[in-house]
Every structure is written in structure tokens, then in C-alpha cells.
Amino acid sequence: MEQRFEEIHQKHAWQPFTQMKLAHMPYKIDRAEGVYLYEGDRAIIDAVGSWWVNLFGHCNPRINDAVIQQLNTLEHAMYAGMTHEPALMLSEALSRQSGDALPRVFFSDNGSTAVEIALKMAFQYYRNAGQTEKCEFVALKDGYHGDTIGTMSVGTRSVFHKLYEPLLFDVNHVASPADEFDFASGSVKTEACEAALKDLEAMFQAKGDRICGFILEPLIQGAGGMKFYSPEYLKGARKLCDQYNVFLIADEVFVGTGRLGSYFAFEQAGVWPDLIALSKGLSGGYFPFAATLATEKVYQGFYSDDRIHTLFHGHSMTGNPPGCVASLVSLQIFEEMQQNGIVAELEQWHRKLLINLMEGPAGKHVSNCRYIGSVAALDVNLDSGYTGNFAPQMLAKSIEKGALIRPLANTVYLTPPLIIEEEQLDTVYEILESSLKEIVGGV
Numbered sequence: 001m002e003q004r005f006e007e008i009h010q011k012h013a014w015q016p017f018t019q020m021k022l023a024h025m026p027y028k029i030d031r032a033e034g035v036y037l038y039e040g041d042r043a044i045i046d047a048v049g050s051w052w053v054n055l056f057g058h059c060n061p062r063i064n065d066a067v068i069q070q071l072n073t074l075e076h077a078m079y080a081g082m083t084h085e086p087a088l089m090l091s092e093a094l095s096r097q098s099g100d101a102l103p104r105v106f107f108s109d110n111g112s113t114a115v116e117i118a119l120k121m122a123f124q125y126y127r128n129a130g131q132t133e134k135c136e137f138v139a140l141k142d143g144y145h146g147d148t149i150g151t152m153s154v155g156t157r158s159v160f161h162k163l164y165e166p167l168l169f170d171v172n173h174v175a176s177p178a179d180e181f182d183f184a185s186g187s188v189k190t191e192a193c194e195a196a197l198k199d200l201e202a203m204f205q206a207k208g209d210r211i212c213g214f215i216l217e218p219l220i221q222g223a224g225g226m227k228f229y230s231p232e233y234l235k236g237a238r239k240l241c242d243q244y245n246v247f248l249i250a251d252e253v254f255v256g257t258g259r260l261g262s263y264f265a266f267e268q269a270g271v272w273p274d275l276i277a278l279s280k281g282l283s284g285g286y287f288p289f290a291a292t293l294a295t296e297k298v299y300q301g302f303y304s305d306d307r308i309h310t311l312f313h314g315h316s317m318t319g320n321p322p323g324c325v326a327s328l329v330s331l332q333i334f335e336e337m338q339q340n341g342i343v344a345e346l347e348q349w350h351r352k353l354l355i356n357l358m359e360g361p362a363g364k365h366v367s368n369c370r371y372i373g374s375v376a377a378l379d380v381n382l383d384s385g386y387t388g389n390f391a392p393q394m395l396a397k398s399i400e401k402g403a404l405i406r407p408l409a410n411t412v413y414l415t416p417p418l419i420i421e422e423e424q425l426d427t428v429y430e431i432l433e434s435s436l437k438e439i440v441g442g443v
């Protein structure tokens with residue numbers, strides 16, 4: 001980095017999830033296009049979609065044009081007592097994606113807030129109904145839902161979040177259904193799923209009358225280690241939530257908006273949750289923008305002549321018009337991609353390239369290779385936790401070689417933009433294999 005920028009960074013920057021004393025100087029990204037980030041003239045393939053947000057490529061001309069046009073028309077207006085066309089059109093489009101099963105759309109700014117809002121909706125629904133005893137949440141072990149106090153509470157108490165434990169509220173954590181991936185059939189095994197459903201049932205039997213909501217990340221527990229599980233769990237959870245009057249809350253911040261091939265991950269189970277939190281790829285990764293979708297039943301619990309039944313939540317930038325427009329165009333692009341089978345094709349490229357990796361010299365160093373939609377992951381047979389050396393080594397090596405790969409502990413994952421081309425993905429896997437070779441050695 002140029003000296004002046006380096007000085008400013010040393011003097012003024014404080015970056016997220018970064019121990020500034022130990023971190024190397026960050027790469028200064030000057031521009032981006034398609035799957036590439038550019039440090040000066042050096043191209044780096046964004047194999048993680050910039051913290052899982054970018055789905056349709058950087059500086060996508062269609063999203064850019066729509067956003068620029070919107071900026072010249074209406075950049076923002078408060079979204080209470082006023083509305084605007086982009087918010088209306090996006091609300092309708094999102095509802096349509098759920099077949100109008102979740103027709104009510106509440107906007108906010110990021111994944112954590114979208115989840116917090118869903119939690120508040122589930123909680124307040126029962127307050128409004130006078131059932132104040134239904135006030136606790138159930139969540140999956142190994143889940144991650146964000147970094148605010150509420151989302152840390154429902155998340156697993158990880159290395160990072162344990163520190164804040166005195167601030168967090170009590171949550172009932174149940175067994176994760178995550179299981180090994182059966183590569184031959186291309187699906188996740190279901191033993192853990194069956195056991196986890198029993199655990200959930202036991203929890204509801206013990207205290208279902210106290211539970212207002214059950215939150216999970218459908219199909220993949222992302223930050224908890226890209227742990228995959230079977231859609232059968234979602235079907236079973238839906239039944240149990242119906243039986244015990246518990247709202248099923250889908251945190252689709254990572255898995256939603258097309259990443260797994262369907263717009264909502266939940267679609268793959270053939271059932272719907274009561275609440276869905278979306279962010280990250282919602283706006284194509286362009287804006288801090290989020291939405292919480294709710295069923296009409298949830299909404300009706302707030303619809304009242306009594307103002308105290310109002311959902312008391314709002315952010316200044318809610319319903320930001322350029323964010324709405326970027327989301328609308330993203331949705332259109334996804335629909336076209338879906339018609340053309342683009343994510344299904346990307347899934348097959350992952351499968352083929354994972355097979356090459358497993359059958360090659362690096363194969364003996366990796367396990368539980370898995371893929372679904374645009375996401376691929378594998379565990380490196382190393383004892384390196386979230387604060388270990390493997391992840392920073394892989395990040396540095398891969399960037400040096402021209403791809404951004406940022407493991408979670410010893411789990412390497414790839415979440416490239418959906419527009420990545422086959423040769424570009426080949427290059428990512430080559431870089432992954434050669435970086436592994438240099439780090440793990442002897443492969």
C-alpha cells in the first residue's frame with residue numbers, strides 16, 4: 001500500500017473481527033468488476049463473494065445503471081408515513097417469491113437487524129395476544145445469527161461471543177442436525193437429523209408453552225463451520241412448531257436470495273417458515289440492506305386499534321430507495337439465471353472440481369467435501385481452531401496467488417458470485433490446491 005494510505009490506516013482504522021496489533025496491512029482494493037477485485041492492476045478472484053454478499057458480480061452494469069438512475073430521482077425519504085415505488089415493488093416481488101406465503105415485508109439495514117426484528121416479532125406477537133408466558137427462544141447449537149446483543153444471544157456461544165455472555169439473554173439451544181455429506185448421492189446424511197428432531201421435540205415437550213420462536217439457518221450453518229444438513233429437518237421442525245405454537249424463524253441471511261439455487265433455501269423442504277430474515281445478497285451485495293418477511297398470521301397479531309400493539313422498531317435508513325432498486329434488479333437477474341439453470345451448472349462444476357481435489361494428492365488432507373448450489377466446503381485435517389494459524393495462512397497464500405479464500409478455522413469454503421465462469425472456478429480450485437500444498441506440506 002502507498003505510504004500515505006498506510007499511515008492513515010495505522011493511525012485511524014479499526015476493522016471488524018481484526019486484532020489490529022497482529023494483522024498485516026490490508027490489501028487496498030481500488031476497483032472491482034465481475035468476479036475480480038483489483039489491487040492496483042492485480043486481479044484477485046473474489047471466491048467468497050466479499051463476506052458472502054456478492055451474488056451477481058462486482059459493478060454489475062444492470063445494477064449500477066438502476067442504482068444511478070434511482071440516485072438521480074430519489075436517494076432517500078423516511079419510510080414511515082411515506083412510501084415510494086421501489087419499496088412497494090420490492091415488497092410485492094419478495095412476497096411473490098414466497099408464493100405469497102410470507103406477504104409482509106419489513107425493511108432494515110443488515111443481517112443482524114433483520115434477525116433481531118424477526119425475534120421481536122415472534123416475542124411481541126404473544127405479548128399482544130396476552131400470552132406473556134411465551135417469551136423464550138430455541139436455537140440450534142453451532143448457529144450464528146449476527147453480532148448484536150440479541151443475535152449473539154440466539155447464536156452459539158462461540159470463542160468470539162463467550163466474552164459477552166453476561167450481556168446475553170438465556171436461550172434454549174438444541175442439537176444441530178448437521179451431518180456428513182454423502183458425495184455419491186450428493187445429499188447430506190440424515191442420522192443426526194433424526195436425533196436432532198428428537199431433541200427438539202423433547203425441548204418443546206418440556207417447555208413448549210414458554211417458547212415463542214425457534215430460529216435456525218436453513219440447510220447450512222454458515223459461520224458455525226459451513227455445516228450442512230438435510231431438508232428433512234426443516235420439514236420435521238415445521239411440524240413440531242405447528243404442534244407447539246412456536247414461530248419458525250428462518251435466518252436466510254447467508255443461504256437465501258438465490259445462493260443455493262432456489263430464492264429461499266426453505267423452498268427445498270417444500271414447507272414455509274413464519275418469518276424469514278434476508279440481507280447480504282438481497283441487494284446483490286451493494287448496500288447495507290435487509291428485509292424481514294412475515295406471514296399474514298404474524299402481521300395480524302400487530303394489526304390493532306391499540307397503538308401499544310405496534311411493532312416498535314425502525315431504522316433511519318429503512319427502505320432506502322437505491323437499496324430497494326438494487327434488490328429488485330438482483331431478483332430479476334436471479335430469476336433469469338434460474339430459468340437458464342445457472343446455479344445448477346455451478347453446483348456441477350463444484351462437484352467435478354471437488355472430485356479432482358479428493359482424488360489428487362491433496363485428497364488425503366481433506367474430509368467431508370460438500371456442495372450445494374453455489375457453495376462448496378471441505379474440512380482440512382488439521383487441528384486449527386478459530387484463532388489458529390491455518391485460516392490467516394490460507395488467506396494470505398490464496399490472495400498472493402490471485403484468489404480470495406478465507407477459511408473458517410480449518411473449514412475452507414467457496415461462495416463465489418453466481419456469475420463465475422467455469423475457467424475462473426478452475427483457477428480458484430488450482431489456487432486452493434496449491435495453497436494447501438504449501439501450507440499443509442507434502443501433498
Ligand SMILES: Cc1ncc(COP(=O)(O)O)c(C=O)c1O
Pocket residue numbers: 110111112113115144145146147217222223251252253254255279280
Ligand atoms: C446466517 C447469518 N445471519 C446473520 C448474519 C449477520 O449479518 P450482518 O453481518 O449483515 O449483520 C450473518 C453474517 O454472516 C449470517 O451468516
